[in-house]
Amino acid sequence: MPEPRRRVVVTGLGCVTPLGNDVASSWDAAVRGVSAVSALDDPAFAGLPSRVAGSVRGEVDAGDVEPKERRRLDRVILFALAAAREALADAGLAAGGFDPERAGVAIGSAIGGLGTLLANHVAFLEGGPRRVSPFAIPMALANMPGAYVAIKHGLRGPNFAHVSACASGAHALGEAARAIAGGAADVMLAGGAEATTLPFVVAGFSNMQALSRRNDDPARASRPFDQGRDGFVIAEGAGVLVLEAEEHARARGAAVRARLLGYGATADAAHVAAPAEDGDGPRRCMERALRDADVAPCDVDYVNAHATSTPAGDRVEAGAIRALFGAHADGLPVSSTKSMTGHMLGAAGAVEALLCVRALETGLLPPTINLERPDPACALDHVAHKARSARARIALSNAFGFGGANASLVLGHGGA
Numbered sequence: 129m130p131e132p133r134r135r136v137v138v139t140g141l142g143c144v145t146p147l148g149n150d151v152a153s154s155w156d157a158a159v160r161g162v163s164a165v166s167a168l169d170d171p172a173f174a175g176l177p178s179r180v181a182g183s184v185r186g187e188v189d190a191g192d193v194e195p196k197e198r199r200r201l202d203r204v205i206l207f208a209l210a211a212a213r214e215a216l217a218d219a220g221l222a223a224g225g226f227d228p229e230r231a232g233v234a235i236g237s238a239i240g241g242l243g244t245l246l247a248n249h250v251a252f253l254e255g256g257p258r259r260v261s262p263f264a265i266p267m268a269l270a271n272m273p274g275a276y277v278a279i280k281h282g283l284r285g286p287n288f289a290h291v292s293a294c295a296s297g298a299h300a301l302g303e304a305a306r307a308i309a310g311g312a313a314d315v316m317l318a319g320g321a322e323a324t325t326l327p328f329v330v331a332g333f334s335n336m337q338a339l340s341r342r343n344d345d346p347a348r349a350s351r352p353f354d355q356g357r358d359g360f361v362i363a364e365g366a367g368v369l370v371l372e373a374e375e376h377a378r379a380r381g382a383a384v385r386a387r388l389l390g391y392g393a394t395a396d397a398a399h400v401a402a403p404a405e406d407g408d409g410p411r412r413c414m415e416r417a418l419r420d421a422d423v424a425p426c427d428v429d430y431v432n433a434h435a436t437s438t439p440a441g442d443r444v445e446a447g448a449i450r451a452l453f454g455a456h457a458d459g460l461p462v463s464s465t466k467s468m469t470g471h472m473l474g475a476a477g478a479v480e481a482l483l484c485v486r487a488l489e490t491g492l493l494p495p496t497i498n499l500e501r502p503d504p505a506c507a508l509d510h511v512a513h514k515a516r517s518a519r520a521r522i523a524l525s526n527a528f529g530f531g532g533a534n535a536s537l538v539l540g541h542g543g544a
Contacts, residue, residue: 133309133310134308134309134310134311134373134374134375135309135373135374135387136305136308136309136371136372136373136374136387136388137371137372137373137374137377137384137385137386137387137388137542138369138370138371138372138384138385138386138387138388138485138539138542139218139219139220139221139370139371139372139377139382139383139384139385140214140215140216140217140218140219140220140221140369140370140385141214141215141218141368141369141370141385141482141485141486142210142211142212142213142214142215142216142217142218142367142368142369143211143214143365143366143367143368143478143479143482144184144188144207144210144211144365144366145164145182145184145365145366145367145469145472145479146164146165146182146183146184146185146363146364146365146469146470146472147162147164147468147469149184149185149186149188149189149210150214151214151218151482151486154479154483155483155486155490157468158465158468158469158483158486158494158515159490159492159494159495159515160515161468161494161495161497161513161514161515162468163346163347163348163350163467163468163497163498164182164183164363164468164469164470165180165181165182165346165347165349165350165361165363165468165469165470166180166181166182166183166346166347167179167180167343167346168180168181168183168325168330172327173327173330176327176330176331176334177334177335177339177341178330178333178334178339178340178341178343178359178361178362179330179343180340180342180343180346180349180361181325181330181361181362181363181364181470182350182361182362182363182364182365182469182470182471182472183325183363183364184203184207184323184364184365188206188207188210189210189213189214190206190209190210190213191209191210191213191280193206193209193280200261200263200267201267201276202240202241202243202244202267202268202272202323203243203323203364204237204240204241204243204272204273204321204322204323204366205241205267205272205273205276205321207273207321207322207323207364207365207366207475208235208273208274208276208277208319208321208366208368209273209276209277209280210366211319211321211366211367211368212233212235212277212280212281212317212368214368215317215319215368215369215370216281216317216370218370219370219372219382220380220382221315221370225380226314226315226376226380227314228282228283228284228285229284229285230285230313230314230315231283231284231285231313231314231315231316231317232278232283232284232285232286232287232288232304232307232312232313232315232316232317233274233275233277233278233283233285233286233287233288233316233317233318234274234286234287234288234289234290234300234301234303234304234307234316234317234318234319235273235274235277235289235297235300235317235318235319235320235321235366235368236289236290236291236292236296236297236299236300236319236320236321236474236477236478237270237273237289237291237296237320237321237322237474237475238291238292238293238294238296238322238324238473238474238529239270239322239324239329239473239474240268240269240270240271240272240273240291241267241268241269241270241272241323242268242323242324242326242328242329243323243324243326244261244263244264244267244268245264245268246326246328248260248261248264248268270289270291271287271288271289273289273321273366274287274288274289275287275289277317277368281317283317285312285313285315285316286307286312286313286316288300288303288304290303291474292474292529292531292533292535293473293474293529293530293531293533294434294436294471294473294474294476294477294527294528294529294530294533295393295477295527295528295529295533295534295535296320296473296474296475296477296529297319297320297321297367297474297475297476297477297478297479297481297527298320298477298478298480298481298525298526298527298535298536298537299393299477299527299533299535300318300319300320300477300478301318301319301369301371301388301391301477301478301481301537302391302392302393302535302537303318303391304316304318304371305318305371305388305391306391308371308372308373309373314372314373314376315370315371315372315373315376316370316371316372317368317369317370317371318368318369318371318478319366319367319368319369319475319478319479319481319482320366320367320472320474320475320476320477320478320479321365321366321367321474321475322363322364322365322366322472322473322474322475322476323364324362324364324473325362325363325364329362330362333360333362336401337359338359338360338401338438339359339360339361339362340357340358340359340360340361340437341358341359342358348498349361349437349498350437350466350467350468350469350470350471350498351437351467351498351499351500352433352435352436352437352442352464352466352467352496352498352499352510353435353442353446353464353496353499353502353503353506353508353510354437354498354499354500354501354502354503355501355502355503356500356501357437357438357439357442357503358437358439359437359438359439360436360437360438360466360470360471361437361466361470361471362470362471362473363466363469363470363471363472363473363476364472364475365469365472365475365479366475366478366479367475367478367479367480367481367482368478369478369481369482369485371388374387383542384542384543385485385489385542386484386485386488386489386539386540386541386542387539387540387541387542388537388538388539388540389420389421389422389423389522389538389539389540390417390418390419390420390421390422390423390537390538391416391417391420391535391536391537391538392412392413392414392415392416392417392418392419392420392534392535392536393413393416393533393534393535393536394409394410394412394413394416394534395409395531395532395533395534396408396409396532396534397409397532398532399532400530400531401530401531402440403440403441403444403445403528403532404444404532405440405444407444407445407447407448407451408448409528409532409534410434410444410445410448410526410528410534410536411448411451411452412534413526413528413534413535413536414448414449414452414524414526414536415452416536417524417536417537417538418524418538420538421522421538421540423522423538423540425452425453425454425456426453426456427521427522428453428456428460428522428523428524428538429460429461429518429519429520429521429522429523430460430461430462430463430484430487430493430518430520430522430523430524431449431460431461431462431463431523431524431525431526432463432464432465432480432481432483432484432487432494432523432524432525432526433445433446433449433462433463433464433526434464434466434476434477434526434527434528435464435466435496436464436466436471437464437466437467437471441528442464442503442506443503443505443506445526445528446462446505446506446507446508447505449462449508450508457508458509459509460508460509461493461509461510461511461516461518461520462508462509462510462511463493463494463495463496463510463511464496464510465479465480465483465494465496466480467495467496467497467498467499468494468497476527477525477526477527477535477537480525480527481525481537481539484523484524484525484537484539485539487520487523488520488521488523488539488540488541488542489541489542491517491518491519491520492515492516492517492518493511493515493516493517493518493520494511494515495511495512495513495514495515495516496510496511496512496513497513499512499513520541521540521541522538522539522540522541523538523539523540524536524537524538524539525537525539
């Protein structure tokens with residue numbers, strides 16, 4: 129008979145977000161309903177249809193990275209290093225305490241080090257091939273955030289880089305949990321990182337009609353589920369969670385912050401960018417995650433929706449939630465924290481799972497801000513405007529990406 133699946137717990141959290149450069153400041157801003165979206169004032173963005181973003185501010189603490197080394201690292205790697213450093217410290221693992229052969233990394237990214245690639249392409253066009261940095265290719269690779277985390281911390285177990293658009297971070301968490309549950313690792317640093325607030329990226333998304341053009345009112349541009357939503361707001365950041373086998377965490381006396389109970393993954397198999405109108409892919413994804421967790425729909429206390437503020441996406445997700453949860457959806461709090469952060473693409477699912485952990489720990493549900501005229505086609509309990517106290521024991525976090533990639537995570541209270 130197969131060995132029973134090991135239970136997976138969360139013991140550490142780390143993040144860099146537009147709301148703050150660590151977990152404490154990001155969570156504090158989230159529960160206060162702060163919008164981190166601001167104008168893109170750099171002249172490089174002048175003339176673009178969308179000129180708002182959720183940007184990471186100031187220097188991030190990536191640890192002992194020498195200035196010379198730091199200058200050649202893409203921002204996406206620095207974000208991942210900072211988030212991983214905080215998560216390890218939070219888990220009490222900064223000084224070790226684990227078998228490095230049994231500790232791995234799974235950090236997803238939708239685009240990776242695109243800033244490095246674009247800068248070196250300009251150097252090539254202006255100065256010829258000798259102007260291209262020998263570090264250009266490795267720093268641009270999507271697996272480099274996770275690879276660098278492993279190098280810096282000596283983690284020699286499994287090392288994955290999930291690239292599934294806006295579902296990347298959630299896929300990384302789910303697959304890392306499976307690696308632990310199946311016995312391939314005891315500890316995994318898992319999540320997502322993205323650094324795509326770049327004129328090229330904004331131009332591309334703008335020309336797809338995907339981004340908000342509320343340039344005169346940045347703080348209110350990201351408005352999931354609102355009738356006036358006109359596209360998502362590009363954002364950047366990273367989120368990393370320390371996942372452990374429960375027996376490994378207990379043996380070293382670690383505090384269990386939450387449990388990763390279940391994971392679901394599906395594909396729409398319908399369109400390169402638009403969600404399938406019937407919402408079947410997201411519905412099946414959430415259903416699989418709940419089945420994996422052995423949790424009934426009526427037991428879910430909170431949903432952190434993918435809801436990006438696009439006209440079609442929010443409506444389709446709301447319909448999928450209604451289809452799965454039935455009458456329970458009437459009293460089920462469903463909020464979109466992208467209303468505050470903007471959309472961090474491959475990092476979004478990881479940061480939002482982290483926010484779910486904090487919601488379970490604190491009994492506070494983060495709000496959906498900017499919801500001034502709720503769209504009847506998205507009718508749910510959106511925790512509008514202000515955070516809400518609630519005794520949440522089970523949370524569901526959704527992340528859906530271009531190409532029809534869907535990922536859902538079920539998280540449980542640490543004392544459950």
